[in-house]
Amino acid sequence: MATPTDTQEQSSDGPLQRWTQSAIQNPDKVYRALFYAAMVFFLVTTLFPFYWLIVLAVTPEGNLLSGSFLPTVNLFGVSGTFPLPVPKGFNPGAFVTVFEQVPFHLYMLNSFALAVTTTVIVLFVASLAGYVFGRLRFPGRALLMLGILAISYFPPAAFVIPLFQAFAGNAPITIPFTSIPLFTPPRLLNTPGSMVLPFSALFMPLSIFILTTFYGQIPDGLEDAARVEGTTRLGALFRVIMPLSAPGVATAAVLTFIAVYNEYFFSSIMATSPEAAKWSPIVGGILSYQTQYTTQYNLMAAASIVGVLPVVILVIVAQERIVSGLTSGALKE
């Protein structure tokens, strides 16, 4: 970059020099430039991996292993490596093969069904709890909230062994530390139950805290008015408080849906075989392009793009809800 003395000496300065000089007189311009540089940097780093998926997905299968994705370019006699990977050929057929080879749409449907079921359960149970914690004063309130928070801190690994045994349905469940049998659970492995149950417990604390915040903000007068009008206690919750807190409910719903759709731990363990008919979600679907003998890189990339589209759309549509939910839920805890 040009130094200030340079710019003063040369009257025929280029645009860069002119900019530098004005920047020295006005430091805000430098901050502005730094700001845009940082913004572009963050945009490139967050979006580049998706670009790479597209590059791989449209590269014809035959060209995948030959040559480099970083082409050598010859610019004015200087040859160098182009810093960005480019597709080796163009064949969007992978986006069709993805569904032909493996029923990927069925895996996605499974993921959707699991996410929607969990969201409905979580919203119902967390609404009751959010009402209690947000609007009622009773002994043990703080202790119970702390208990729920503590449970949300435990790693899924601390739950998985007994849950797997219970869902296998081979032996009766006994009261811990005794051998008194309670009942023999049905075999739930490879069914939605074995995933929806742990998901609901795992993701409920966040929804409880979000809804506690939102339900607590509704003025008491509105609930009292509804009660005077003759609504039952539960009616006041579901007909007055919940509709008035619609943004909060939507926030909890979006976050729960995304959390279930993204979950890996229980999704990969409770669906013991990666078959769509056995309720395996996208985890099983995407990994089935990688077998012991072949790995179809372009199909994996295409499946990943298809699998990520629902959440990308959800983020773009519901980003306000996500932002407010993460902050109110996580920070108020």
Next chain:
Amino acid sequence: MSTETGRESRRSGALVSVMRWMENLSDTQYAYLLLIPVFVLLGVVALYPLLRTFELSLFAISADFSSTNFVGAGNYVELFTGGKNRYLPGGTTFLPEGFGLGALLNSALVVTIIFAVTSVLFETLIGLGQALILDQDFYGRRWIRAAIIIPWAVPVVIQGIIFFLMFNSNVGFLTPPLADLGLLAPTNTLNDTASATFIIIVADIWKTSAFMALLILAGLQSIDRGLYDVAKVAGATKWQQFKLITFPLILPTIGVAVLFRSVQAMRVYGIIDTVSSCTVVPSLSCMVVATFTTREGTSAAIAFVTAAIIGIVVMGLIAWQGEDAI
């Protein structure tokens, strides 16, 4: 549903009597009644498994796999003295067997801690940068924010596939340039413990910085803008404004965010399973999953130690942050 009129209240349906009974409960009774679903769900899916895991960790399977015997704290003692290492996959140890890099990265405990500390540190720094950008007013802010949040919403399996495809020995284009810099092993990158750990940390930073950014952004937006006007009048530079106003005011928020992320980072499993494998990059959750069908007692002991470590981290951070953290 309504019981206000005489005609309806004379109705003797079960629903009506339940409703009437509910109306007459005290606040405390009503609160606990509404919490029953939460208690049942968390009791069945969290509390029972937790207690049962602890119970299982006190038993060991006999040498001929015919019976399980009560060993008390035996599993824990063996875990910390190295006796359980032979059951862990791929020659992994629980505690490190030396202080060389190889020995450290072969230990499930050390790898988990390295992963958590490094990824959370960088996520906080990058998240702070992203939050400072998103805090500005500029045209198209909504779209930039969406773009920055998207990695957070990407399913773990797809995040894993992305980084697997970037560093894979057949199609991965990033391995040669980074190997030239000495950051990665040039061949067999994803089966090299140090390289794979590095890649997994980068993958986690890519995905979760946005989460940190959103939490910190909430802290930034609660700062009174008038403070900056005062600072400007007093002639403070941008750096002084950041150091003396912004940073002290968002420190509590950063504390909570770090607590939250550390707890999540200690659970790492999915990204390791997709990018590399549990035998190459051993984490505590990995060891639980790898052993739970064959060695219940060992697996349960590791699971319980993981939970205990997370508990200690939470207590430590809460003690450091004071009451603000809850």
